[in-house]
Amino acid sequence: MVKYQHIFFDLDNTLWDFDKSSILAFDKIYDIFNLINYGIPSSSHFHHTYFDHNNRLWELYRQGKIDKEFLKTERFRLPLNDYGIVDEKLAIDLGESYTDYAARIVSLVPNTMDVLNYLKEKNYKIHLITNGFLEVQSIKMQASGLDKMIDKSFVSELVGFKKPDHRIFYHAMENVGATVEECVMIGDDLSVDIIPAKEIGMAHIYLNRKKISHHEKLDNEIYDLIEIKEIL
Ligand SMILES: [Mg+2]
Known part of the structure; x- marks a missing residue:
């Protein structure tokens, strides 16, 4: 029987409740920048407008087609444009503020600390x-106490490769001195976390909290982190 020794977790929406902290950060910036005065009806309306732009820009960022600074501003410039607002300074300021608040408003996925x-x-x-971005991920880790639970962090910006690139997984394994048989990958994103792990022969647990349907054949699929206790 294989004895697993190293568990690799994704951070956003696996341990850190990114969706929740993002919504709360939008409430903050909506108030602070008085976005109601710009004709944006509500914080949730703005978040909704931002959401698809952000996902699309993140995909371009993962592919190396745009850089971090561009992403940070563009994901606000585009939704502002949707409301007919053309204000470069506002887009930059929102990008900075949002990134900062989203990292500091601590929200962990249910059962994170229990399972760790x-x-x-x-x-x-x-x-x-x-x-995620290096400076953001380290703030989240410290603010939430996750830093005390984690042995090693591999942030794509430092490693030089982003998931789903296999090289970030190989880099991590080599760095901790593990063979692939000794490792398990746990994440919420099928194409970014789980499929690459499967492709390199690493055991994997797909955290599918939203119960998204798919056709992949996987080692393990869970709907709540607490189910890890039944597997490991
Ligand atoms: Mg994730």
């Missing part, structure tokens, strides 16, 4: 592989 404590007690080494 459980894994630690069982002597697993716990690591992160994340595509």
Whole structure:
């Protein structure tokens, strides 16, 4: 029987409740920048407008077609344009403020600490592989106390490759001194976290909190982190 030793977690929407902190950060910037005066009806309306732009820009960022600074501003410039607002300074300021608030408003996915404590007690080494921005991810880790639970973090910006590029997984394994048989990847994104793990022969657990339907044949699929206790 294989004895797993290293557990690699994705961060956003796997341990860190990115969707929740993002919504709360939108409430903040909506108030602070008085966006109601610009004709944006509500914080949630603005978030909704932003959402598709952000996803599309993130895909371009993952592909290396745009850089981080462009992404940060463009994901606000475009939704502002949708409301007929052309204001470069506002787009830049919103980009900066949002990034900052979203990292500082602590919101963990339910059962995160419970499961990490459980894994630690069982002597697993716990690591992160994340595509998020370096400075943002470290603020989240410290603010939430996750930094005390994680042995090693592999942030794409530092490694030089982003998931789903296999090289970030190989880099992480080599760095912790593990063979692929000793590792498990856990993440919420099928194409970014789980399929590459499967492709390189790494065990994987797909956290599918929204119960999104798919046709992939996977090792394990869970709807709540707590189910990890039944697997590991
Ligand atoms: Mg994720």
